[in-house]
Amino acid sequence: MSDEIQSHDSSSTPVRTEPVQDPGLQPHQWRPTDVDPAQERRAERQISGMFTVAALLFVLFAVSYFAIDSDQTFLNWSASNFALGATLGGGLLLIGVGIIQWAKKLMGDHEMVEMRHPARSSAEDREAVMADINAGLQESGVGRRPLIRNSLFLSVGALAVPSVVLLRDLGPLPHGQDETVWKKGMRVVNDVSGLPIRPEEIEVGQLINAEPAVFFPAEGEEEAEVHGHELLAAKSKAAIIVVRMRPEDITPSEGRENWGIDGILCYSKICTHVGCPISLWEQQTHHLLCPCHQSTFDLADNGKVIFGPAHRPLPQLPLGVDSEGYIIAMSDFPEIVAPSYPELARDQKRLDGES
Template identity: 55%
Template sequence: MSTHNVNPNGDEHAVVPHGEHAVVPADPIADPGLHYYDERLTDVDKKAERRAERQVAGMFALASLLTVAFIVFYVIVGIHPDDPEDGVNIGDVQVSNLTLGLTLGLALFLVGAGAVQWARSLMSSPEVVHERHPLRSDDETRAAALADFETGTEETGFGRRKLIRNSLLGALALLPLPAVILLRDLGPNTGESPGERKQHTIWAEGVRVLTDVTFMPIRAADLEIGQLVNAMPATFEDLPEHGPERINERAKSPVMLVRMLPEDVHVAPGRENWGVDGILAYSKICTHVGCPISLYEQTTHHMLCPCHQSTFDLSDNGKVIFGPATRSLPQLPIAVDSEGYLIAQSDFTEPVGPSYWERTR
């Protein structure tokens, strides 16, 4: 036998005792019908309607102006220096990114915001119930759908509200232009390409090898077996304090010096004199995607990249023995000068860092 409980809202509901089945009424939930349609201000006030229309058109017009501003900023904020020797100025790149991002981002936002405002305040919004039906509608239904579409077109006022329609068409017509303008960046490169810039570093014959950060010259005799030292070329100190050249060389030139027993080194043909008493120098930039590496395992002479675990054998010409890297670590030929300090014999003989499509070596 059922009893009745009262829930916290004061509604009474039946409780079915254990072992009995509840009797489900034939129509347990009455159809609540459609919500009452709340008229909006723009439905009853012509002034409010015109104000909303101007707001929408204003947003579309502003989107057009911002799209034009994008193109203007693209042209006037140049990131390519007149003299290619100067390299790209990082400050110019930041200003260019900021202005292009702001103008295009705001233009897209305003087109979206204008469309939302148009739908919320001006388009008709009665609630409609549509029963599910087979996917292929009969001809009568299709004709009705077409009629509904035409009614909808009429209710949105797309044909009637010329100001909104034209400003939207203008904004949408201009929006693809930035994509077309940006194609210029795929065009022929004036000056040195990024690939060409990676082909060389500031290492050169006779350049001293300095400890990184403290920039002290390194005596070959001071390095112990098993030791690893991060190093930079002495020419790095001559670069201007600020500017792209220093940043680029900071990324390309670091090397790792390691010392191992000379009998552990497997020298490749042509590299017989690239080391000094078991001291070898390798690029510190991983050949996978360019992470700086330093995780050295003394006993195996393996160097592990922390990013994706590429492992290089420094006793075997920097060969890849594990991981996604496909190229050996570039080796820097080194020697000692008359005072016993380590120097480079030349620049790297191949580009350092990750592979790229226009590599020539």
């Protein structure tokens, strides 16, 4: 052991300084299985019993695999899953416990002592390595040929260019974050049936989960205009809720007076915090609570945030009624829906300019 840096408390110090001296390793304690042949045989029987039962359980596993139908139940729970898991798990546990018992009860339990060595290498080894490194550096000429060295650094550094450029096609550049499929005249339809909604069908206090009509097949069509994964992307921005409150309870801000129909208002269903669909409706207080992070919005007060981590109010969709008496959107959302992103302020400014 090198003593130049390390200074271990060593029990071999001649002068006694520690309050209690190390009494040294204690004598070995014999186990019952070491001294009593009956105990030893008992342990042997126990352990081999465990292994045997484990083997039996694995056979039972195969039996249940073939014998139990997938729709059979046991205590309201898949019988197959229960039987397979219980036999497999039970067998594995028995093997494990058996091996550990073997080690604890029958294998030798004399403690052994091994000396430690400092983690560092010996001083000679360090010197030898430094000598090798120096020889290598000198023979390569790295120090003497800065032109080669630096241009190598340059070229390897420039390897970053293809590595980064190659990743460019991971995805398109950001686009469309400030628009949804809503546009003037698009019908508001029920999110399950796809049927358009008349204002008189909605009671005061009622909330309807709704979607734009393009998410459902038009009359006579097989497939909706928006479908497949495009539908999911469009839905994650265009989902809405329609609520009816007493008109006297609503306090629309300036310019929003005509966005509703007799107390029927429409808001984005996508939380402005991290985009959960928000739908816990407190009818009496007009509050809408997000189930993910509990941001709470006041729908009677322009979707204002009244609690929780969301910052922006819930965007409101201006409503109207078409010639057949169904509820329609009067425009796309004037405010940006879904979670905030770095360019949001810029995009919102542009939207404000357009309207």
